[in-house]
Amino acid sequence: MQRVEPAPQDFDRVLSSMCTEPHxxxxxxxxxxxxxxxxxxxxxxxxxxxxxxxxxxxxxxxxxxxxxxxxxxxxxxxxxxxxxxxxxxxxxxxxxxxxxxxxxxxxxxxxxxxxxxxxxxxxxxxxxxxxxxxxxxxxxxxxxxxxxxxxxxxxxxxxxxxxxxxxxxxxxxxxxxxxxxxxxxxxxxxxxxxxxxxxxxxxxxxxxxxxxxxxxxxxxxxxxxxxxxxxxxxxxxxxxxxxxxxxxxxxxxxxxxxxxxxxWPEGYREQYHRSMDNAEWLAAELRERGYDVVEPELPLVAADVSVALVEELRERGWRVAKTEAGELRVVCMPHVTRSMLRSFVADLDWY
Amino acid sequence: MQRVEPAPQDFDRVLSSMCTEPHxxxxxxxxxxxxxxxxxxxxxxxxxxxxxxxxxxxxxxxxxxxxxxxxxxxxxxxxxxxxxxxxxxxxxxxxxxxxxxxxxxxxxxxxxxxxxxxxxxxxxxxxxxxxxxxxxxxxxxxxxxxxxxxxxxxxxxxxxxxxxxxxxxxxxxxxxxxxxxxxxxxxxxxxxxxxxxxxxxxxxxxxxxxxxxxxxxxxxxxxxxxxxxxxxxxxxxxxxxxxxxxxxxxxxxxxxxxxxxxxWPEGYREQYHRSMDNAEWLAAELRERGYDVVEPELPLVAADVSVALVEELRERGWRVAKTEAGELRVVCMPHVTRSMLRSFVADLDWY
The missing domain is CATH 3.40.640.10 (Type I PLP-dependent aspartate aminotransferase-like (Major domain))
Structure with a gap:
């Protein structure tokens, strides 16, 4: 059997998880x-x-x-x-x-x-x-x-x-x-x-x-x-x-x-504001592109991106999930940075 | 609050656990x-x-x-x-x-x-x-x-x-x-x-x-x-x-x-024989000292050491458990070596 010699988990394209890189x-x-x-x-x-x-x-x-x-x-x-x-x-x-x-x-x-x-x-x-x-x-x-x-x-x-x-x-x-x-x-x-x-x-x-x-x-x-x-x-x-x-x-x-x-509390407070800003930024970018977006209340964005497009994004390596209603769902966890989201939106524009 | 700066878990006196040091x-x-x-x-x-x-x-x-x-x-x-x-x-x-x-x-x-x-x-x-x-x-x-x-x-x-x-x-x-x-x-x-x-x-x-x-x-x-x-x-x-x-x-x-x-399998096989030998050695040592010992079938030894003596051993730092019937119970896990058991028996003799 092969040896276990993995690279550490790469969070660069993970937008689907409610877990994150530990501090x-x-x-x-x-x-x-x-x-x-x-x-x-x-x-x-x-x-x-x-x-x-x-x-x-x-x-x-x-x-x-x-x-x-x-x-x-x-x-x-x-x-x-x-x-x-x-x-x-x-x-x-x-x-x-x-x-x-x-x-x-x-x-x-x-x-x-x-x-x-x-x-x-x-x-x-x-x-x-x-x-x-x-x-x-x-x-x-x-x-x-x-x-x-x-x-x-x-x-x-x-x-x-x-x-x-x-x-x-x-x-x-x-x-x-x-x-x-x-x-x-x-x-x-x-x-x-x-x-x-x-x-x-x-x-x-x-x-x-x-x-x-x-x-x-x-x-x-x-x-x-x-x-x-x-x-x-x-x-x-x-x-x-x-x-x-x-x-x-x-x-x-x-x-x-x-x-x-x-x-606690300052680091979490800063993270909340960073993540909330990211969610609001992503919501605005998606709205500009004509998608229906559920107004984020906490750092999580859902938008009616088509299933076909979500599949394309997955093939490009993005880990994204869907809501039961079929919307794209992006969880703005601490590892999700603005530059990740810019890169994600750029890939969205590519299709 | 204090910082988390512990020493790693010390298994030197742990005879009670069914967990062990990871490989x-x-x-x-x-x-x-x-x-x-x-x-x-x-x-x-x-x-x-x-x-x-x-x-x-x-x-x-x-x-x-x-x-x-x-x-x-x-x-x-x-x-x-x-x-x-x-x-x-x-x-x-x-x-x-x-x-x-x-x-x-x-x-x-x-x-x-x-x-x-x-x-x-x-x-x-x-x-x-x-x-x-x-x-x-x-x-x-x-x-x-x-x-x-x-x-x-x-x-x-x-x-x-x-x-x-x-x-x-x-x-x-x-x-x-x-x-x-x-x-x-x-x-x-x-x-x-x-x-x-x-x-x-x-x-x-x-x-x-x-x-x-x-x-x-x-x-x-x-x-x-x-x-x-x-x-x-x-x-x-x-x-x-x-x-x-x-x-x-x-x-x-x-x-x-x-x-x-x-x-698997050789490392586990060697461990089984080492642990079984340890259990049999401990059982014999305890029997020699007049304790009733349950003949070990796998690497685990139970013997009718008094509750008072078990308490003394705990105070000396030994982590030992008891059966419901009140017997001393020593689990011969991979971290339990013969020298640990010799030291344990020496402490038992000390009282």
Whole structure:
């Protein structure tokens, strides 16, 4: 068999990913902690301490003093676990979860895994409509979820209004800020624990937070919510485990702490403005060329570029994704620079 | 806040972990692929190719030509997914899973997550008893699991006999070889796809396989079994996802391939013999000192050292775990050398 001698991942033409190049300090921390396992905190005590620090810092980012939570494998695990908390907490044999149709596909995965009914509400103007969501909730609703930075358009649902819908039926309220969470603190949006009665939240250091994969985040307003996940752990020195996985990546945990220490808040603020400027620049360039563009609300641009043209761009090496409606979708991550976008637009003009 | 400037993890006194220091080639590959995501295979194509290679190699290790499977976050995800395959495939509203009581705690986690009933069978002489297991299965049994290398004692269940129990009620049969899978090929045990009608298997490169965390493995006899897990994925270029997590670690995948390329089969064979010799040496030393020792079947030693003495050893810096029955448990991983064990026994003698 061939040897593994790859070039490092090249992000020069990646416009499709919600991950990015880790910050240099994050990379260094990941490499140092590669051989640790926060899933076994008594054996790997140093990384267990770092995980507590990571959760504390995520609380600072999301307006939650004394946060409960842990560093997940990513946003999917965090969303599954939020649904699991709500299902386990509720007293119903027929639990349902209400999400906007633009919720991440991990909610569909969660519904299959956890055996809950998923009720989906179509949006208005790319955002969840609280009235439509309110029609779907009932006494068996265990969780209502809103998205702060949707995967397809980067839009922010009306979080305070959705929290009211959730609590009107005594359901928990979850915010999926997996992607948006490190851009939103520098915007005017109302999205976090300090803005509304949010119970649980997904926020991923390994996306805009610039940590190395795998470093997602699940936060909960109180430790009692996390306790809904607890499973006994014989043969570990610790006695309970709330995570979905067992062995976990110390590299991800250490990397998340290192990235947040390096970038919170000023580095993230500068990145937000750079990325937002890039998104607005790209939107304007595309509009000038006659494309319909969804006005960017966070650094993500969707435009009705034809499928044939998207295929041509892919053949030229651009990694670009499409929305379900078939629009071109460009995610302005930290590695996406203005010069990359100029080069992308030049290739678009070439066809 | 303090900066992240840790020393690398020190394994000199770690006798409790089922993870180990990654092989140097595995570490190098992990560092190179730190910024990749096999969960988005169209964007990160190189690591997606490596994942196919990893699964192919795991098939070679486990006697399965043309394996289906993927690189999981670890053994817990693989065990959960095996239960999920079986639950989704079966046609019952009241699914149950039959495992030996010494099954890993991830089966209890799977039961909670997936809403299946867990039926547990006490072992005879540290191994699952097929007759006891057979009494527990019925028409609603979707999965029977056996363990090849138990977490507490390193023992191997009678895999061919348990496969018959499973198939007598048309349930799937799963083997958890998360820890044992890279030791067992060099033993006389009958444990894999080539020895019995195994449907799915957990085998973790990041344990005895000497890959970096996170690199677990789920294997299935046919792609149709994996299809039970498929969820649609809009906005990725790929269209379906069978994994439990979304974004995944390319570092783990690349590291698994690098470790297996470096070590399969001769390096692993040598390691098996070194670790087995160490376990037998430690067992003999402990027996000489009057302790009751469970005869090691794979490189794992359990002995009735008192809880007070285990506490003393922990205070001297040894990371040691206990079985549920309270025995001292020493896992002879690749980083555990004879000189470490001599030093451990010397400390034991000191008290």
């Amino acid at each position: 240099p300090m994050a990379r260094q921390a990941a490499e140092r902690f590669l051989a640790t396992n926060p899933g076994d905190p008594a054996t790997y005590q140093e990384v267990a301490d770092l995980e507590r620090e990571a959760v504390e810092m995520l609380g600072t980012v999301t307006g939650l003093p004394d946060p409960a939570g842990y560093v997940t494998s990513g946003g999917t695990e965090a969303n599954i676990q939020a649904v699991r908390i709500a299902r386990n907490r509720a007293d119903t044999d027929d639990p349902n979860v209400v999400v906007p149709t633009h919720g991440h596909f991990s909610f569909w995965k969660a519904a299959d895994v956890l055996g809950v009914e998923l009720r989906t509400a179509p949006p208005s103007d790319y955002r969840a409509d609280p009235d439509v969501m309110a029609e779907l909730v009932d006494a068996d609703t265990v969780l209502v979820a809103g998205v702060a930075g949707t995967t397809e358009y980067g839009y922010v649902d009306p979080i305070p209004e959705l929290a009211e819908v959730a609590h009107s039926v005594d359901a928990l309220f979850h915010v999926d800020a997996a992607w948006g969470g490190f851009y939103l603190p520098f915007s005017d949006h109302r999205w976090h624990f300090g803005h509304a009665a949010v119970d649980t939240m997904t926020i991923d250091p390994h996306k805009v937070g610039q940590a190395a994969v795998p470093a997602g985040g699940l936060l909960a307003r109180s430790p009692e919510l996390l306790d809904e996940l607890a499973i006994d752990t014989p043969y570990l020195e610790s006695t309970k485990q709330v995570t979905l996985t067992g062995t976990r990546s110390g590299a991800g945990v250490a990397s998340a702490v290192a990235a947040m220490e390096a970038l | 140097p080639m595995a570490r190098q590959a992990a560092e190179r692929f730190l910024a990749t995501n096999p969960g988005d295979p169209a964007t990160y194509q190189e690591v997606a190719d490596l994942e196919r290679e990893a699964v192919e190699m795991l098939g070679t290790v486990t006697g399965l030509p043309d394996p289906a499977g993927y690189v999981t976050s670890g053994g817990t995800e693989a065990n959960i997914q095996a239960v999920r395959i079986a639950r989704n495939r079966a046609d019952t509203d009241d699914p149950n899973v039959v495992v030996p009581t010494h099954g890993h705690f991830s089966f209890w986690k799977a039961a909670d997550v997936l809403g299946v009933e867990l039926r547990t069978a006490p072992p005879s002489d540290y191994r699952a008893d097929p007759d006891v297991m057979a009494e527990l299965v019925d028409a609603d049994t979707v999965l029977v699991a056996g363990v090849a290398g138990t977490t507490e004692y390193g023992y191997v269940d009678p895999i061919p006999e348990l496969a018959e129990v499973a198939h007598s009620v048309d349930a799937l049969f799963h083997v958890d070889a998360a820890w044992g899978g890279f030791y067992l090929p060099f033993s006389d045990h009958r444990w894999h796809f080539g020895h019995a009608a195994v449907d799915t298997m957990t085998i973790d490169p990041h344990k005895v396989g000497q890959a970096a965390v996170p690199a677990g493995g789920l294997l299935a006899r046919s792609p149709e079994l994996l299809d039970e897990l498929a969820i649609d994925t809009p906005y990725l270029e790929s269209t379906k996802q069978v994994t439990l997590t979304g974004t995944r670690s390319g570092a783990g995948v690349a590291s698994a391939v690098a470790a297996m390329e470096a070590l």
